[in-house]
Amino acid sequence: MPFIDAVRLALNTIRVQKLKSFFTLVGVMIGVMFLIAVVSIVEGMGRYMEEDFAGKLLGVNTFTLRRFPNIQVGNVSEAQWREFVRRPRLYEDDIEFVRDNLPPGMKSAIQSENFVYASTAYARPRQVNAIATDGDYFDIKRYELERGRVFSRQEAEYGRPVLVIGQEIKDHFFPSLDPIGRELRIAGIPYEIIGIIEKQGSLFGISMDRLAIAPFRSPLRRVTDPRGDVEGLIVQAGSDAQLQEAMEVTREVMRGRRKLIPAVPDNFAMETSDSALAFFAELQGRLRVFGMALPAIGLVVGAMVIMNIMLVAVAERTAEIGVRKALGARRSDISRQFLVEAATLSLFGAAIGIALGLGIAEVVSRVSPLPASVAPWSIGFALLVGAGVGVVAGWYPARRASRLDPIAALRQE
Amino acid sequence: MSTSTTEPGLTVTAERRAVTSQQGATPDKDWVIVTRGLKRNYDMGGEIVRALRGVDVAIRRNEYVAIMGPSGSGKSTLMNVIGCLDTPNEGEYWLNGQLVSKMSDDDLARVRNKEIGFVFQTFNLLPRASALHNVELPLVYAGISSSERKKRAQEALERVQLGDRVHHRPNELSGGQRQRVAIARALVNRPSILLADEPTGNLDSATSTEIMTIFQALSDEGQTVIMVTHEPDIAAHADRVIVLRDGLISNDGPSSTVIPAYTSGHGG
Numbered sequence: 139m140p141f142i143d144a145v146r147l148a149l150n151t152i153r154v155q156k157l158k159s160f161f162t163l164v165g166v167m168i169g170v171m172f173l174i175a176v177v178s179i180v181e182g183m184g185r186y187m188e189e190d191f192a193g194k195l196l197g198v199n200t201f202t203l204r205r206f207p208n209i210q211v212g213n214v215s216e217a218q219w220r221e222f223v224r225r226p227r228l229y230e231d232d233i234e235f236v237r238d239n240l241p242p243g244m245k246s247a248i249q250s251e252n253f254v255y256a257s258t259a260y261a262r263p264r265q266v267n268a269i270a271t272d273g274d275y276f277d278i279k280r281y282e283l284e285r286g287r288v289f290s291r292q293e294a295e296y297g298r299p300v301l302v303i304g305q306e307i308k309d310h311f312f313p314s315l316d317p318i319g320r321e322l323r324i325a326g327i328p329y330e331i332i333g334i335i336e337k338q339g340s341l342f343g344i345s346m347d348r349l350a351i352a353p354f355r356s357p358l359r360r361v362t363d364p365r366g367d368v369e370g371l372i373v374q375a376g377s378d379a380q381l382q383e384a385m386e387v388t389r390e391v392m393r394g395r396r397k398l399i400p401a402v403p404d405n406f407a408m409e410t411s412d413s414a415l416a417f418f419a420e421l422q423g424r425l426r427v428f429g430m431a432l433p434a435i436g437l438v439v440g441a442m443v444i445m446n447i448m449l450v451a452v453a454e455r456t457a458e459i460g461v462r463k464a465l466g467a468r469r470s471d472i473s474r475q476f477l478v479e480a481a482t483l484s485l486f487g488a489a490i491g492i493a494l495g496l497g498i499a500e501v502v503s504r505v506s507p508l509p510a511s512v513a514p515w516s517i518g519f520a521l522l523v524g525a526g527v528g529v530v531a532g533w534y535p536a537r538r539a540s541r542l543d544p545i546a547a548l549r550q551e
Numbered sequence: 552m553s554t555s556t557t558e559p560g561l562t563v564t565a566e567r568r569a570v571t572s573q574q575g576a577t578p579d580k581d582w583v584i585v586t587r588g589l590k591r592n593y594d595m596g597g598e599i600v601r602a603l604r605g606v607d608v609a610i611r612r613n614e615y616v617a618i619m620g621p622s623g624s625g626k627s628t629l630m631n632v633i634g635c636l637d638t639p640n641e642g643e644y645w646l647n648g649q650l651v652s653k654m655s656d657d658d659l660a661r662v663r664n665k666e667i668g669f670v671f672q673t674f675n676l677l678p679r680a681s682a683l684h685n686v687e688l689p690l691v692y693a694g695i696s697s698s699e700r701k702k703r704a705q706e707a708l709e710r711v712q713l714g715d716r717v718h719h720r721p722n723e724l725s726g727g728q729r730q731r732v733a734i735a736r737a738l739v740n741r742p743s744i745l746l747a748d749e750p751t752g753n754l755d756s757a758t759s760t761e762i763m764t765i766f767q768a769l770s771d772e773g774q775t776v777i778m779v780t781h782e783p784d785i786a787a788h789a790d791r792v793i794v795l796r797d798g799l800i801s802n803d804g805p806s807s808t809v810i811p812a813y814t815s816g817h818g819g
Contacts (some may be wrong), residue, residue, distance in 0.1 A: 143691055463660065464634070464675075465663065465669070465689045465692060467692050468656070468660040468692075469656060469657060471660075544636045545637055
């Protein structure tokens with residue numbers, strides 16, 4: 139029997155027994171639904187990490203030259219930590235030397251951060267995320283201003299105490315006031331507010347709007363880097379290839395400057411968004427495995443239901459199988475008929491499951507910060523799984539049907 | 552009984568003996584069925600039932616044959632073997648010049664599809680399918696295209712005067728109509744033999760006559776018809792009757808001579 143006839147027959151059988159067919163495919167449907175939902179959520183988390191987390195916190199195509207890494211994958215051993223602490227600090231002349239040697243077209247900015255108390259006459263003191271920086275920082279971080287301006291080259295050069303603040307600073311310290319031109323005191327020193335950054339939202343519940351950004355040469359430096367060093371230099375390249383090149387150049391420059399012989403490892407760190415994302419990639423991988431276990435159980439149950447129903451169908455249609463055999467159906471024709479029927483049922487379940495899974499993903503992205511994004515591969519995968527479950531579940535019943543003795547089958551009513 | 556009728560019968564019988572005794576030789580093209588020493592045993596829970604104990608049958612093309620016998624005589628087993636649903640333990644079965652007794656399952660399926668048209672006592676139509684689709688079935692397994700199938704199934708149904716019932720389901724048809732659908736289905740692939748198992752067993756006498764008329768017409772058109780029955784008045788429609796008893800042929804000849812002997816034998 140040609141494949142197309144088998145499919146037509148299967149569709150016909152399903153149409154005749156709508157309710158029974160539906161109950162048969164519920165298991166697969168639920169399995170696939172969870173599969174799509176879980177994959178979408180996990181993928182959404184991944185996208186969230188890469189775009190929002192890496193983009194907001196670290197910047198796209200950036201690396202940060204630091205004394206030692208800020209974000210660590212797993213635990214740092216005692217010995218490692220001691221090595222970190224023994225490393226020489228980075229100073230402004232190191233930074234300038236690296237900057238002078240970077241390939242053209244790179245954006246860079248000093249980045250020194252600390253959480254410190256700030257105060258105004260209008261509100262209680264509160265911790266802010268104080269950042270001392272220069273150069274292309276706003277550009278690299280893609281901070282758009284809601285109002286005001288960023289500090290100029292001259293202001294950065296001469297270290298004027300000017301401040302660009304985040305939304306939360308505005309809301310807390312200047313309730314129903316225009317902050318522009320007003321003052322915010324950090325560690326006792328007043329800064330003039332010149333710009334307000336648009337709302338950045340939060341990352342894992344940590345607000346990204348507590349920013350208080352001042353020129354690196356302003357007094358804020360004493361707060362962010364009390365030892366007179368520089369916490370890090372953030373460098374952004376136009377592309378991944380350029381990023382690799384810039385990192386290579388930086389490594390050579392730093393090693394040369396510190397006179398490191400080839401056998402000695404780097405005594406500085408270059409942190410990329412990749413190294414930070416590695417941690418989350420691992421987390422995501424685990425989530426994916428656990429997330430898959432749930433749908434897998436659904437699919438196993440679904441397969442069992444289909445197998446059971448197909449065995450019943452074989453028993454019910456024994457006479458039909460006998461007739462078909464008498465009329466010239468070969469074993470392969472009979473087994474194909476039942477396999478295709480099982481696979482079609484299962485595919486139907488998968489299709490409904492995909493639709494429901496997409497619905498769940500949509501709901502999750504609406505009500506939670508996770509932008510559950512549907513991976514196109516997961517739909518293909520779900521269909522494949524659906525067909526696979528059907529074939530696996532239908533295999534034994536189909537084999538049983540194909541091996542029925544036509545005489546015995548015909549005798550059955 | 553005049554000599555003019557018995558003599559040709561006798562010569563045919565002699566010829567049959569000759570055909571069935573040549574072990575291993577491919578029979579002449581005229582013989583659509585030749586069996587040589589067919590034996591079929593069943594193992595019924597340790598007890599061996601010898602359903603066929605060496606049956607030699609030779610049937611010419613265009614013969615109209617009835618196989619008779621009381622229950623347990625082996626006539627069903629013989630029909631199953633002739634219908635390629637079952638294979639003998641011993642002996643040869645030549646169908647249309649092919650030695651089918653040693654064929655694999657799939658080859659037997661192909662032979663059933665091409666050479667044999669079954670008509671069953673209980674019609675055995677697919678209940679959820681239309682008359683047209685039921686008739687199409689053998690063509691589906693013959694791998695014939697959908698449009699060609701529809702055309703030929705329609706023709707076959709028209710041949711049994713059911714051209715206006717093609718989209719009816721079996722439960723919307725009378726018993727006689729159902730059996731006519733089954734006959735159309737049996738004929739649609741132009742088989743070498745039409746094999747009917749108690750074709751009138753579930754029908755009233757008027758409908759039975761109707762079915763027998765169709766069989767007679769088919770036989771007149773050149774179709775080889777073999778039917779298994781235990782009813783002498785149905786068997787009487789056939790030209791030749793083979794009587795089985797205890798797994799052996801007990802009588803074989805024109806219906807006009809065999810049936811009276813069979814009924815009197817029954818009567819005691």
